[in-house]
Amino acid sequence: AQTVTQSQPEMSVQEAETVTLSCTYDTSENNYYLFWYKQPPSRQMILVIRQEAYKQQNATENRFSVNFQKAAKSFSLKISDSQLGDTAMYFCAFMPDTGNQFYFGTGTSLTVIP
Amino acid sequence: EPEVTQTPSHQVTQMGQEVILRCVPISNHLYFYWYRQILGQKVEFLVSFYNNEISEKSEIFDDQFSVERPDGSNFTLKIRSTKLEDSAMYFCASEGLRNTEAFFGQGTRLTVV
Numbered sequence: 001a002q003t004v005t006q007s008q009p010e011m012s013v014q015e016a017e018t019v020t021l022s023c024t025y026d027t028s029e030n031n032y033y034l035f036w037y038k039q040p041p042s043r044q045m046i047l048v049i050r051q052e053a054y055k056q057q058n059a060t061e062n063r064f065s066v067n068f069q070k071a072a073k074s075f076s077l078k079i080s081d082s083q084l085g086d087t088a089m090y091f092c093a094f095m096p097d098t099g100n101q102f103y104f105g106t107g108t109s110l111t112v113i114p
Numbered sequence: 115e116p117e118v119t120q121t122p123s124h125q126v127t128q129m130g131q132e133v134i135l136r137c138v139p140i141s142n143h144l145y146f147y148w149y150r151q152i153l154g155q156k157v158e159f160l161v162s163f164y165n166n167e168i169s170e171k172s173e174i175f176d177d178q179f180s181v182e183r184p185d186g187s188n189f190t191l192k193i194r195s196t197k198l199e200d201s202a203m204y205f206c207a208s209e210g211l212r213n214t215e216a217f218f219g220q221g222t223r224l225t226v227v
Binding site for chain 2: 037044046047099100101103104105106
């Protein structure tokens with residue numbers, strides 16, 4: 001069974017500061033993909049960043065980067081220079097290479113404080 | 115930028131009624147998904163669809179649910195006899211290549227009264 005755990009239900013950060021959201025997962029699969037999705041108050045799901053498990057290099061996307069630790073099954077998201085528009089719910093998600101569905105964590109609600 | 119479009123944005127229906135939620139995926143995408151999110155809870159997988167058939171479905175996706183791609187562009191989710199607990203935000207998503215990037219629609223808020 002695949003599970004995704006986000007242990008921080010809520011977090012806050014001062015504008016322009018850096019924040020890290022944690023995510024761990026459990027799987028017996030060797031090949032898989034990890035994602036962070038952002039859900040702003042509009043409730044749309046927006047892809048923030050994606051990581052392929054077979055790649056050792058951590059993915060980065062502008063102010064967003066991940067710390068992928070495959071052995072520890074950890075996939076944290078770092079947001080640098082936080083902006084007010086980053087306020088949203090963030091979901092970590094996992095998809096096995098052999099599967100056909102995303103497995104989502106319970107989400108972390110991030111508030112950027114001006 | 116291409117986007118997934120869902121209609122309606124909000125649907126209110128009486129318990130026991132049938133509802134059809136509509137989605138227009140991105141035109142050259144091949145993989146389609148429905149997810150739901152009960153208010154305040156996590157996003158739950160319902161069903162995935164590829165090559166005109168269901169490729170995977172969850173326990174939530176029982177006989178009351180069905181999906182269809184009737185005309186090659188729309189992707190619909192039908193709930194035959196709605197229950198109060200079906201009230202949720204329903205998201206459609208599509209992918210061009212598997213495991214690349216799933217584009218989500220803005221969701222349909224279903225309220226069953």
